[in-house]
Structures are given as structure tokens and as C-alpha cells.
Amino acid sequence: MKHDFLDKYARQDGLLQRLSPEVKIFSTLIIIIAVVSLPPSKGLFTLSYILITALIIVSNIPPTVIVKRMLLVIPFTLLVVLSIIATDHTKGVHFLIVLLSRSIISISTVILLTATTQFPSLLKGLQQFGTPKVIIMVLSFLYRYIFLLQEELMRISRARKSRTIKNSVLQNIRHAGTIIGELFIRSFERSERVYAAMLARGFEGGFNQLK
Amino acid sequence: MTDTITVEGLHYLYPDGTRALNGIDLSVIEGESVALVGKNGAGKSTLLLHLNGIFSPTRGRVLFQGKEINEKNVHDVRVQIGLVFQDPDDQLFMPTVEEDVAFGPLNMGLSYEEVTGRTKKALSLVGLSGFEDRSLHYLSFGEKKKAAIATILSMNPKILLLDEPTLGLDPWARKDFFKLLKGLFSEHTVVVATHDLDLAKLCGRLYLMKSGKLEELPEKKIII
Numbered sequence: 001m002k003h004d005f006l007d008k009y010a011r012q013d014g015l016l017q018r019l020s021p022e023v024k025i026f027s028t029l030i031i032i033i034a035v036v037s038l039p040p041s042k043g044l045f046t047l048s049y050i051l052i053t054a055l056i057i058v059s060n061i062p063p064t065v066i067v068k069r070m071l072l073v074i075p076f077t078l079l080v081v082l083s084i085i086a087t088d089h090t091k092g093v094h095f096l097i098v099l100l101s102r103s104i105i106s107i108s109t110v111i112l113l114t115a116t117t118q119f120p121s122l123l124k125g126l127q128q129f130g131t132p133k134v135i136i137m138v139l140s141f142l143y144r145y146i147f148l149l150q151e152e153l154m155r156i157s158r159a160r161k162s163r164t165i166k167n168s169v170l171q172n173i174r175h176a177g178t179i180i181g182e183l184f185i186r187s188f189e190r191s192e193r194v195y196a197a198m199l200a201r202g203f204e205g206g207f208n209q210l211k
Numbered sequence: 212m213t214d215t216i217t218v219e220g221l222h223y224l225y226p227d228g229t230r231a232l233n234g235i236d237l238s239v240i241e242g243e244s245v246a247l248v249g250k251n252g253a254g255k256s257t258l259l260l261h262l263n264g265i266f267s268p269t270r271g272r273v274l275f276q277g278k279e280i281n282e283k284n285v286h287d288v289r290v291q292i293g294l295v296f297q298d299p300d301d302q303l304f305m306p307t308v309e310e311d312v313a314f315g316p317l318n319m320g321l322s323y324e325e326v327t328g329r330t331k332k333a334l335s336l337v338g339l340s341g342f343e344d345r346s347l348h349y350l351s352f353g354e355k356k357k358a359a360i361a362t363i364l365s366m367n368p369k370i371l372l373l374d375e376p377t378l379g380l381d382p383w384a385r386k387d388f389f390k391l392l393k394g395l396f397s398e399h400t401v402v403v404a405t406h407d408l409d410l411a412k413l414c415g416r417l418y419l420m421k422s423g424k425l426e427e428l429p430e431k432k433i434i435i
Contacts, residue, residue, distance in 0.1 A: 143346075193303050197296050202318035
């Protein structure tokens with residue numbers, strides 16, 4: 001089984017794909033800091049929206065992909081903004097638009113960064129910027145094992161489906177519970193074996209990495 | 212001819228009370244190859260995990276070059292005794308092949324040039340040159356098995372402990388693997404746990420493992 005959902009667009013050609021990860025991480029930071037800290041104005045937001053749209057086009061990423069990934073985060077922002085408006089009557093539509101724009105611009109910049117950079121080189125870039133090694137290590141484990149976890153989930157749910165005759169909502173929920181439990185136990189056991197494998201290769205708690 | 216690994220009266224109980232090893236005596240002589248055969252759950256993997264100090268015995272001793280493996284020397288022991296795990300997805304935990312093969316040498320505190328040199332050599336030994344920047348989830352199972360061996364070879368160990376090196380390979384990959392293993396057997400002291408009887412026949416000595424005990428089998432005579 002091959003998985004592509006993380007690196008798919010990073011391995012095709014485009015303007016952002018050709019830039020080095022360090023440049024991209026740095027510009028992402030600049031854009032986010034500017035959008036969040038500069039006084040909100042129509043000009044700033046319009047300029048940012050145009051810039052991001054242009055970057056999406058020159059990097060050959062389907063806009064639907066960006067929108068889909070954004071939809072994972074936007075509801076949280078919306079929830080926060082709406083709860084503030086509901087409790088504080090001096091805030092209105094203007095406040096809503098400003099906060100929402102800020103979060104949309106920041107999130108889409110980060111999505112652009114991660115979508116156009118292969119994960120291992122993204123990690124190398126982050127390391128160049130002085131990210132603690134422990135965090136790099138945790139992220140690299142995430143990248144290494146998320147695919148295995150996904151495969152395991154697919155196998156378990158396939159095995160379940162092939163033996164399920166009647167399907168009720170209540171039963172589905174119950175099955176989902178056992179699947180989550182099963183996945184947790186399997187991951188826990190794997191983590192012990194991986195740790196043993198690390199020890200076997202001289203791991204003593206320090207994280208060394210190739211430059 | 213000197214003993215490199217000596218096991219004396221080794222007992223091991225898992226934390227849940229399962230009796231895994233039940234009085235094991237074994238000595239491995241430098242340059243030889245030893246096969247451990249036996250049913251699933253007979254304790255082969257558990258024994259291997261004792262030989263480089265991942266597990267410590269409940270009772271009994273494990274010695275390397277005449278010295279008991281303890282907390283102080285376990286790091287040096289692991290550099291000289293390389294263990295290749297059965298499931299390459301446990302063995303390989305870094306994002307790319309090169310980083311994974313370099314993990315051991317980096318922990319040994321070698322220079323950058325030395326590490327990259329060893330990584331390159333180990334990858335070419337197992338036939339994976341050019342795979343350096345590949346992400347591990349894009350490798351086939353056979354390639355992962357080879358990469359797992361490379362991660363140990365890059366540490367230049369004297370002894371190799373192999374847990375089921377040919378398990379799960381298709382006949383073509385298995386044939387390919389035999390060539391690689393024959394080469395390794397001629398240059399290292401090897402202890403291999405396996406169900407693969409053809410592989411066991413390549414080894415100088417054979418042990419049958421049965422409910423936590425070892426029984427030496429007469430040379431080349433395998434009965435199941």
C-alpha cells in the first residue's frame with residue numbers, strides 16, 4: 001500500500017516546491033507575524049489574499065485541497081469569535097471579519113508551506129531554525145508511523161466489515177470504540193518494540209542527527 | 212577459539228508471570244553461526260533480546276567476552292552485538308533510509324565523514340545504494356528487511372543477532388536474501404532465530420528451543 005496524502009503535492013513541480021525549506025519557513029513566519037500584529041486594514045488583507053491565491057496557482061495545488069485542509073481549523077476560530085461576540089456587545093461584524101481573515105491567511109500560509117515541502121526536508125529546515133531536537137524527533141516519529149497506523153486501521157475495519165451482516169448505528173459506534181481501543185493497544189506495543197530497537201542501536205537519550 | 216557470548220542458567224519471567232526462558236545454557240564461539248529453531252512462542256526472540264542486554268535475566272547470567280553484561284558496559288556491548296528485529300517497521304523508525312542507517316553510528320559519537328562513509332557502505336552491502344533519501348513507507352517489504360540489516364551493519368558489529376530474517380519474504384526476495392546472509396555468515400559471528408529450515412542448515416550449529424529450554428541437535432539433522 002502506498003500513501004501519498006502528505007507528500008503528494010510536494011513531489012510535483014511548482015514555484016514553491018523549488019524553493020528551499022528554510023526560505024519557505026522564514027517567509028511563512030514573516031507573513032503570519034505581519035498579518036497578526038499589523039493594524040488591520042482592507043489593504044493588508046486584500047494584498048495577502050492576492051499573494052496566497054497567486055502562490056497556490058504557481059505551485060499547481062488544487063484550491064479545493066487548500067480549502068479542505070482549512071475547514072479542519074476554521075470551525076474552531078469561528079467558535080471562539082462567535083462566543084466573544086455573544087458575550088461582548090461592543091464587538092460586531094467588523095471584529096468577525098478581521099479575526100477570521102487573520103486566521104484564514106495564517107492557516108493557508110502554513111498549509112502552503114506543508115503542502116509544498118516534503119516532510120523530511122521540512123524537518124531539516126525547522127532544525128536549521130533551532131527547533132529543539134526532541135520536537136524534531138517526535139515529529140519524525142509521527143511521519144514514520146502515521147502511515148502504518150492508517151494501514152492498521154484500514155485492515156481492522158476491513159476485517160470488521162467482512163464479518164458484519166447487519167449494520168445499525170448503535171453497533172457501528174460500539175465497533176468504533178473497540179477499533180480505537182485495539183489501535184491504541186497495538187500502537188502501545190509497537191512503541192515498546194521500537195524503543196527496544198533504539199536501545200539496540202546505542203540510543204542513550206540524546207538525539208543526534210545528520211546535518 | 213574463544214567464547215564470545217556465554218549464557219549460564221538463564222531464566223526469564225515476563226512481568227505478567229509468563230515463564231519465557233527456563234534455564235538456558237549456551238556458548239557461542241567466535242566466527243561460528245548458530246541457529247535457534249522452534250515453535251512460535253518458544254522463547255527465541257526473548258533469548259536474543261537478552262544477548263545484547265535489552266532484557267536482563269530474572270535468574271542466571273549472560274556474559275560477553277567473559278564479562279557479565281551490566282548497566283555499565285551495556286552500551287559497549289550493544290555496539291559490538293547488533294540485533295536485527297523481526298518486523299522491519301519496528302527496526303526502522305526514522306523518516307528516511309539514510310537517517311535510519313546513520314542512527315547507530317551517530318549514537319556511537321563518530322565524525323560526520325565517518326558516519327556518512329559507513330552509511331554508504333552498509334547500503335551498498337545490502338544492495339540499497341541510491342535509496343538514501345527515500346521515505347521508509349515507500350519501500351517494499353523486502354527492501355525494508357534489507358534496510359533493517361544495513362542499520363546494524365553501519366555500526367560494524369562483531370556479532371549479528373538476526374530474528375527471522377527471511378520471514379514474510381516472497382521466494383524471489385528470499386533467494387536474494389540468502390546470498391546476502393551467506394556473505395554475512397562468512398564475516399561475522401551470527402546467532403539466528405528462524406523457522407526457515409534451509410536457512411538453519413546454513414549454520415554450523417543448531418539448537419531446538421522448546422518451552423524455554425535449548426536442546427542441541429546433531430549436525431544437519433532436522434526433525435520437526
